[in-house]
Amino acid sequence: MAITLDAQTADFETRFAAFLETKREVSDDVDQTVRDIIADVRTRGDEALIDYTKRFDRNSLSAETLRIGEAEFDAALAAADPETVKALELARDRISAHHLRQLPADDRYADALGVELGSRWTPVESVGLYVPGGTASYPSSVLMNAVPAQVAGVERVVMAVPAPDGVLNPLVLVAARLAGVSEVYRVGGAQAIAALAYGTQTVGAVAKIVGPGNAYVAAAKRQVFGKVGIDMIAGPSEVLIVADGDNDPEWIAADLLAQAEHDTAAQSILVTDDAAFAAAVEAAVASQLTRLKRGETAAASWRDFGAVILVPSLDGAVALADRIAPEHLELAFDAAEAFAARVRNAGAIFIGRHTPEVIGDYVGGSNHVLPTARSARFSSGLSVLDFVKRTSILKLGSEQLRALAPAAIALAEAEGLDGHARSVAIRLNM
Amino acid sequence: MAITLDAQTADFETRFAAFLETKREVSDDVDQTVRDIIADVRTRGDEALIDYTKRFDRNSLSAETLRIGEAEFDAALAAADPETVKALELARDRISAHHLRQLPADDRYADALGVELGSRWTPVESVGLYVPGGTASYPSSVLMNAVPAQVAGVERVVMAVPAPDGVLNPLVLVAARLAGVSEVYRVGGAQAIAALAYGTQTVGAVAKIVGPGNAYVAAAKRQVFGKVGIDMIAGPSEVLIVADGDNDPEWIAADLLAQAEHDTAAQSILVTDDAAFAAAVEAAVASQLTRLKRGETAAASWRDFGAVILVPSLDGAVALADRIAPEHLELAFDAAEAFAARVRNAGAIFIGRHTPEVIGDYVGGSNHVLPTARSARFSSGLSVLDFVKRTSILKLGSEQLRALAPAAIALAEAEGLDGHARSVAIRLNM
Known part of the structure; x- marks a missing residue:
């Protein structure tokens, strides 16, 4: 059974911070x-x-x-x-x-x-x-x-x-x-x-x-x-699902388990403002687990790294999402679009009740190679940009050189690089 | 004195390949x-x-x-x-x-x-x-x-x-x-x-x-x-200058030395189709060296890693430039623009006789943090892209989910991930 964190308890910040630091991978020294x-x-x-x-x-x-x-x-x-x-x-x-x-x-x-x-x-x-x-x-x-x-x-x-x-x-x-x-x-x-x-x-x-x-x-x-x-060094996969009580708990349970079945080190997190819904999802997870081919893997992942986070309102969960910086962020509630616009750190966002993350794994069109382990704070999913590189171009005529020369020479001299200064000055008979 | 390689000698390919493999940095194991x-x-x-x-x-x-x-x-x-x-x-x-x-x-x-x-x-x-x-x-x-x-x-x-x-x-x-x-x-x-x-x-x-x-x-x-x-791990700086015999050898010598004065491990390379011009540049380098504050550093760099490559025609040097993949590529000849258009691997290109690389170090406007040690084959200079990251967005309604579901389910099942398949199927009562 996953851990439960309640944002309205006094020790939430301590427990959430510890949760963020959880290592899910033991990397052998090879x-x-x-x-x-x-x-x-x-x-x-x-x-x-x-x-x-x-x-x-x-x-x-x-x-x-x-x-x-x-x-x-x-x-x-x-x-x-x-x-x-x-x-x-x-x-x-x-x-x-x-x-x-x-x-x-x-x-x-x-x-x-x-x-x-x-x-x-x-x-x-x-x-x-x-x-x-x-x-x-x-x-x-x-x-x-x-x-x-x-x-x-x-x-x-x-x-x-x-x-x-x-x-x-x-x-x-x-x-x-x-x-x-x-x-x-x-x-x-x-x-x-x-x-x-x-x-x-x-x-x-x-x-x-x-x-x-x-x-x-x-x-x-x-x-x-x-x-x-x-490219990036990918870690185990993870999903953060933000869902209100109007969802079918079976759907959300299925989404949590789709992530968990990848790997015992995968992580599925549910954020909701509805404790009864959370309990229903947990029950649905337990029941669906018994019917999964990779149930053992999914069960271990959910037990060791799964989490349910109760919040007073979904709206306030943007900050939590940014701190988790999830690889996949699934938003299953009506105001998902507005929430998504305020999120900063996520590899990919899946908007609305009919966008299970799995669609992005296969046929959505976007890439499924995404930053894991909170690296969405500073990196992006795989894209065409990973297969191209940029060359910068600079071209001056003598007039432009004359205009920029004094500043270039001043900076070269300030940095003690008189060979730099000369490379500019020599062209102007300075 | 820098080494000289002549593209028209029989052992050129062997010597050029060895030159490319030269390690300029001894990295201590710290x-x-x-x-x-x-x-x-x-x-x-x-x-x-x-x-x-x-x-x-x-x-x-x-x-x-x-x-x-x-x-x-x-x-x-x-x-x-x-x-x-x-x-x-x-x-x-x-x-x-x-x-x-x-x-x-x-x-x-x-x-x-x-x-x-x-x-x-x-x-x-x-x-x-x-x-x-x-x-x-x-x-x-x-x-x-x-x-x-x-x-x-x-x-x-x-x-x-x-x-x-x-x-x-x-x-x-x-x-x-x-x-x-x-x-x-x-x-x-x-x-x-x-x-x-x-x-x-x-x-x-x-x-x-x-x-x-x-x-x-x-x-x-x-x-x-x-x-x-x-960001990248930057190595010692380098310049490749392609120049014809119509240049003032003093200008080109100054550009080679502007690079060499950075570091004893810096590298300055001249490619030219004019042996007499090459000799004149070498003489100018020797003479300018005596007047540089950082002359000792520049002399060591030029002696240990500098190179003059003689080619039958500048036009054919594009392939050499791509193999060297220089951090800085300076093109000092009339047809520089056409040459630049054919180069693939370079951090930055400086076009024409009035664009010494030093302008790019300070006031050109482009970035001077550029890929070194042949990494321009696969990476780019520092840019705004290094300080932003991309989140991908996917949003389906029930109709779109129904359209993509069969393919997603087929692929999930082919990969043995029935939890993935269920996460889609459960939304369609399939």
């Missing part, structure tokens, strides 16, 4: 192991990749079978349930349409002095997309990472996905095919990240690596950061 | 020291901050004197050379005007199904700006970091700057005042980063930390990343 694996892949290339894959994935590969061939894609597509393929196509098209709107515009202008300034956006040349193996090998995540890269104009999108015991989720290959990704390697873990960052005989190095992974993958991404770009 | 300092500041707060400041900066502070008072700002401003203050004001205004154009627009629309989607940008609530002490304590960097934060709408911008032996560059305080930053603490190193990330009795925690620093500061930023956001 840094040294990962460092060794990366060094080995850098030295031995394919050979190291093959060795680790045999050891960790119990899968025997050769340089020839590291990369997945066209025939395997064809077979995966042929074997897939047509309805699932159609759903993936719909998801791809909706993600693509929404992300097209995120393409940033170049800017170029001359200011009053005639100085030309500009910002120009270009796609990252090549991107590696990591996809976990096993039960967390989600085709929807392939789309959420690959489609924005394609929309951005990245020429080479490479995928790495481990095949533990030789088993690969064929829908991951279908999603890759639908997203236009054809260069896929069946490797995982820190060794895959090392291969993507530094390249091997078979795997060409990329400029940026994105996608979720386990502790080894996360540590490897941190270590190769700088050599290549990386 | 991780454990930094870990201990952060843990101590988290535990003991102000007391630890005061202890480390006494030990590392030889500066005795109390909780009352950690923060710089209004009188000190006033004194710094009163003592400053009026011409320098005017130059800082011009720089601030130009940076502000340019960065205002970077404010991203919100988006909200309904698609053909009536599904409402949106992206909403909000400023990060609070930002900590680290400013190094000693000779690298640059007022221009204060403006380059603080002004974009102010333009973004960050309510609380905090600065930390060490005062070794009690000495502080008063122009740093002037720049802070001009940029509207009034909360400044005289602390530095890993202890300052820890205080900004976790807070102490006196220093309130921030959501994001930006700004350059030494190895301890860089390591601390990496370690607190996740608890707070951070």
Whole structure:
């Protein structure tokens, strides 16, 4: 059973602050192991990749079978349930349409002095997309990472996905095919990240690596950061649902459990102004739990990290939401739109009683890769902006240089950089 | 003397590839020291901050004197050379005007199904700006970091700057005042980063930390990343100048040295199609070096990391520029504009013979915090986007939910997440 916090009790602030500090993840210290694996892949290339894959994935590969061939894609597509393929196509098209709107515009202008300034956006040349193996090998995540890269104009999108015991989720290959990704390697873990960052005989190095992974993958991404770009390090998923008593408790319970079933470290929080409704939701959670395939996972998540927060009025809950800075914020009450406008820290907001967060996981069109663990205070979900970069442009003629020179020289001299001052002054015979 | 590479020799590709891999920084392993300092500041707060400041900066502070008072700002401003203050004001205004154009627009629309989607940008609530002490304590960097934060709408911008032996560059305080930053603490190193990330009795925690620093500061930023956001980890500065033989060799030599005087690990590269011009530039560098205050630093940089690359035609140098992915790219030849349009990887491009890179350091208006060490392949210079974050919005009515439900349910079931499927299905009595 989740904890209950009542905003009208005297110790609420203390308990809420402690709740915010709750660590949901024990990150194993795998840094040294990962460092060794990366060094080995850098030295031995394919050979190291093959060795680790045999050891960790119990899968025997050769340089020839590291990369997945066209025939395997064809077979995966042929074997897939047509309805699932159609759903993936719909998801791809909706993600693509929404992300097209995120393409940033170049800017170029001359200011009053005639100085030309500009910002120009270009796609990252090549991107590696990591996809976990096993039960967390989600085709929807392939789309959420690959489609924005394609929309951005990245020429080479490479995928790495481990095949533990030789088993690969064929829908991951279908999603890759639908997203236009054809260069896929069946490797995982820190060794895959090392291969993507530094390249091997078979795997060409990329400029940026994105996608979720386990502790080894996360540590490897941190270590190769700088050599290549990386996206965020994602933590366990979370939802904050703000709901009034006019909701069907079964609906809200289902939403809380959709989050909880991801992971025992996932977190579902309900904020409501109606204690009786809260009790009804808790009862519905208990009852639905018994009927979920992943009930054990969801039960552990709800027991250890779930929370019900009672507030005197939903309106006052904006401040709580901002402090929680949830990955997903679901607003199930009539005044949701006004509430949403006042929220500052949230990865994504789902407005109204007919927008369960799950729609955003698959077919809403927005991205499901979102900031977790309160990082919505300072970061954003995955977007086209993660696959482009900006070059700034400056262009002066001699007149403009003459106008700006005195200030530039004064500042260079104030900073003790007379070589800087000279680089300007020498052009003016000063 | 810098190395010379000739693109028309047989071993050029080998030598150029090796040149690209040159490490210019030896990063000391200070991780454990930094870990201990952060843990101590988290535990003991102000007391630890005061202890480390006494030990590392030889500066005795109390909780009352950690923060710089209004009188000190006033004194710094009163003592400053009026011409320098005017130059800082011009720089601030130009940076502000340019960065205002970077404010991203919100988006909200309904698609053909009536599904409402949106992206909403909000400023990060609070930002900590680290400013190094000693000779690298640059007022221009204060403006380059603080002004974009102010333009973004960050309510609380905090600065930390060490005062070794009690000495502080008063122009740093002037720049802070001009940029509207009034909360400044005289602390530095890993202890300052820890205080900004976790807070102490006196220093309130921030959501994001930006700004350059030494190895301890860089390591601390990496370690607190996740608890707070951070900007890039900047390496030593670099310039690539592409110039034809029609330039005054003295001008180009001055530009190469403006970069080299920053740091012995800085890098200046000249690409030209004119061997005689290259020789003239090298001679001018040698002669100007003797007249630079920071001549020793510049000489070491030019000797150890400087390079002259001879190419058969400037036009073919775009590919080289993209592989170098320079922080600064200066194009001093008539066809610079067309060349710039074809370059993909560069932090900033300076177009034409009258745009020395130094203008961009101070008063051009664009930001001088730019990606180094080839990271322009995957990242951008500092901008307003570093101080805002995006929340995505999704809103469905019952009709839209009904339209998207089958695909969402199909994908949830394909991924084995029946709790996800139920969260949608339950709303349709399916």
